Amino acid sequence: MLRFENLSKRFGKRVIFQGLHHDIRAGCVALCDENGSGKSTLLGILAGAIDADEGEVWLGGHSLRSAPLEAKSALAYVPDDCMAYPLQTGRAFLELVASAKKTAVDARTLDLADRFGLTPHLEKRFEQMSLGTRKKIFLTATTLGKPAVVIADEPGNGLDAAARAVLIDLFKSLGKESAVFFSSHDLRLARACEATLTSFAELGAAA
DSSP states (O other), X not given: OEEEEEEEEEETTEEEEEEEEEEEOSEEEEEOOOTTSSHHHHHHHHTTSSOOSEEEEEETTEETTTOXXXXXXXXXXXXXXXXXXXXXXXXXXXXHHHHHTTOOOOHHHHXXXXXXXXXXXXXXXXXXXXXHHHHHHHHXXXXXXXXXXXXXXXXXXXXXXXXXXXXXXXXXXXXXXXEEEEEOSOHHHHHHTTOEEEOHHHHSEEO
16 A cells, blocks of 8 residues: 655765665555654655655555555645644644545544544634644544555554554554554554554665
């Protein structure tokens, strides 16, 4: 469901990584590597938010290079800062994602929002939210449209113990049918999600 081959990225003369490759079917995979290693850059490339210098990415069988609309329609992306439009409300964001996925915000999504403790915050604007609240809004949106691939950058950041328990249940559930690829510095969280652990060294030739 998520496949990438020969991915390389440089910033100026600095090689961030090169020759990365992986093929993920249903299940959870956690990229656990040191801070500053390029985890956010890799996840941004996989989500189509950053251009790779070399290589190719397939999401749900669609090439991100030659069929970007189809590829991104198979994706749910949770970036690190989770800042959408600052003036947009949480509810409006969920409705926008649902519209893009040609679906609706249904009872399952609203139930997850409630389990995350979001119900009192859905009418707040993103600029009024804490990092944890923004993160939970984006995580809730992963239930919309049954994405084939879920990519999440440090999904546990800003979450308290109760919200982390909901996150673990969510990723274990999504991993039954989707490829869930996330970065985390927290090995306990990754293992609780029953994720396969990986690193840049295992993905290819780390810089």
